[in-house]
Amino acid sequence: MRYRVRNLRLAPRGRAAVEWAREHMPVLAEIRREFSRSRPLRGLRVGAALHVEAKTAVLALTLKEGGAEVSLAGCNPLSTKDEVAAALVKEGVSVYAWRGESQRDYYANLRRVIADRPDLVIDDGGDLVSELHSRGGMGVKGGCEETTTGVNRLRAMEARGELRFPVIAVNDSPTKRLFDNRFGTAESTLQALMSLTNTQIGGKRVVVVGYGHVGRGIASRARGLGAVVTVVETDPVRALEAAMDGFLVRSLEEACEDGEIFITATGSFHVIREEHLREMRDGAILCNAGHFNVEIDLEALRRLSERRREVLEDVEEFRLKGGKRLYLLAGGRLVNLAGRRSLGHPMEIMDLSFSLQALSLQYLAGNADRLKPGVHEVPPEIDRRVAELKLKLSGIRLERQTEEQREYLRSWRMGT
Ligand code: NAD
Numbered sequence: 001m002r003y004r005v006r007n008l009r010l011a012p013r014g015r016a017a018v019e020w021a022r023e024h025m026p027v028l029a030e031i032r033r034e035f036s037r038s039r040p041l042r043g044l045r046v047g048a049a050l051h052v053e054a055k056t057a058v059l060a061l062t063l064k065e066g067g068a069e070v071s072l073a074g075c076n077p078l079s080t081k082d083e084v085a086a087a088l089v090k091e092g093v094s095v096y097a098w099r100g101e102s103q104r105d106y107y108a109n110l111r112r113v114i115a116d117r118p119d120l121v122i123d124d125g126g127d128l129v130s131e132l133h134s135r136g137g138m139g140v141k142g143g144c145e146e147t148t149t150g151v152n153r154l155r156a157m158e159a160r161g162e163l164r165f166p167v168i169a170v171n172d173s174p175t176k177r178l179f180d181n182r183f184g185t186a187e188s189t190l191q192a193l194m195s196l197t198n199t200q201i202g203g204k205r206v207v208v209v210g211y212g213h214v215g216r217g218i219a220s221r222a223r224g225l226g227a228v229v230t231v232v233e234t235d236p237v238r239a240l241e242a243a244m245d246g247f248l249v250r251s252l253e254e255a256c257e258d259g260e261i262f263i264t265a266t267g268s269f270h271v272i273r274e275e276h277l278r279e280m281r282d283g284a285i286l287c288n289a290g291h292f293n294v295e296i297d298l299e300a301l302r303r304l305s306e307r308r309r310e311v312l313e314d315v316e317e318f319r320l321k322g323g324k325r326l327y328l329l330a331g332g333r334l335v336n337l338a339g340r341r342s343l344g345h346p347m348e349i350m351d352l353s354f355s356l357q358a359l360s361l362q363y364l365a366g367n368a369d370r371l372k373p374g375v376h377e378v379p380p381e382i383d384r385r386v387a388e389l390k391l392k393l394s395g396i397r398l399e400r401q402t403e404e405q406r407e408y409l410r411s412w413r414m415g416t
């Protein structure tokens with residue numbers, strides 16, 4: 001078995017964290033029990049690029065339990081928890097990741113996963129699939145994608161006829177978008193913002209850029225903590241939705257006049273640019289919840305600054321010419337995972353997302369040969385199964401439709 005991690009001696013601490021996560025991921029535990037009986041991934045090699053932290057470890061071990069050989073790289077140079085990487089190696093997973101790896105090492109680690117010749121892949125953000133395609137696909141039968149940015153990239157590949165194998169857009173399933181993107185990112189982003197800066201949210205003027213699944217969650221939870229929230233959107237329907245949800249909706253230029261905390265969640269590029277940075281107030285805090293560190297124009301921030309220093313771990317002060325100070329969290333990378341003390345989504349949320357991943361991979365193991373290259377939906381029965389399992393394990397009972405109701409809903413004759 002091959003691996004590259006920071007320090008194997010960290011394994012005991014990592015194992016404890018993984019056990020804690022496993023205790024709080026009961027849906028995946030059910031799937032693991034079933035996997036260990038039926039071994040649906042027997043003989044398959046799974047290559048993954050994911051945030052290497054405790055919940056991801058529970059997924060990797062579930063896949064192993066299902067019979068797969070697993071190779072794992074990070075999907076962000078800052079989100080790996082070194083103790084978890086070490087613990088996974090001790091459990092027989094080939095991990096190639098460490099926190100703070102350089103850009104060069106990040107890609108070298110993706111290539112190490114590819115060199116293990118995966119049959120199936122799981123990606124978060126599209127870097128593994130993109131790297132695979134620069135090598136002709138390498139015989140991969142199919143894959144799953146975890147996040148919006150990754151699915152956007154896959155759709156771009158599909159539109160150009162360049163996607164060589166079927167990929168299930170796990171991100172786009174209702175269970176994933178509703179609970180992970182919306183509630184999970186909201187809680188973990190605000191948790192990271194608070195723990196990295198020790199700042200109060202209540203009473204602050206918070207600007208959320210992007211009112212998609214992620215932005216909606218962050219805006220509503222920030223309001224729940226007492227923030228005065230402004231939303232910035234480019235899409236008229238979503239802007240209207242934000243306005244009707246009771247948020248102030250303004251252009252970013254307007255919001256810069258008095259915003260105190262800026263959170264980007266668009267999946268787009270250079271959303272906060274030089275002209276905005278120039279307008280911001282002294283002391284404004286900037287952070288990003290989108291997948292890549294491109295939403296804030298970091299080059300412009302550096303250009304405008306005459307001095308930089310780290311005031312707290314993962315909190316960097318930029319002193320602009322003229323004396324104004326702006327504070328950037330976690331280097332502009334996704335703040336809920338990239339900060340040293342950021343923990344990612346709550347365990348209960350990743351229980352659902354990674355259950356979808358495990359079942360989608362099982363589906364691919366049986367069906368990839370029949371699927372065309374392209375982006376595919378999560379089969380609705382998988383979404384339903386994950387939601388039903390979660391309800392059952394939470395002791396929540398569903399109301400049942402009566403036969404009369406079913407008949408009424410199928411018919412059209414009965415009116416006023
Ligand atoms: P989405 O497509 O549902 O929403 C993005 C929103 O941003 C859209 O409403 C779009 O109109 C808006 N937007 C685009 N450009 C804009 C601009 N210049 N100014 C203002 N608004 C703009 O996507 P999503 O599911 O909300 O995901 C957003 C990002 O968050 C993606 O990069 C995704 O991969 C990432 N994500 C991160 C986490 C995390 O753990 N941090 C979790 C899930 C998703």
Ligand code: ADE
Pocket residue numbers: 050051053055056124146147337343344345350
């Ligand atoms: N932990 C592991 N993967 C994650 C993800 N994609 N988002 C948030 N937390 C995570």
